[in-house]
Amino acid sequence: MNIKDDALIADAKALAELLGTSTTAALREAVQGRLAAERAAREDKVRRKYEALMEIGRRVRESLPPGTDSSSDHSDLYDEDGLPK
Secondary structure (H helix, E strand, C coil): CCCCCHHHHHHHHHHHHHHCCCHHHHHHHHHHHHHHHHHHHHHHHHHHHHHHHHHHHHHHHHHCCCCCCCCCCCHHHECCCCCEC
């Protein structure tokens, strides 16, 4: 990688100095930290969507009349030949 951004190079050197490490190590740590944060944020977003969908399913299930079978078994609608009753 060849970085031609003078401000980024200066920031990387300053970070390396603060960390007491090389510029490469400072950049590696910064990139790995950001990468981990982004992955965690995306996983959290997926988890929140999953939980929201499960909550919708729970509310729908609770709204069904008592004794309602909410499965996909529709054998009561068809005869032994698979035709509607």
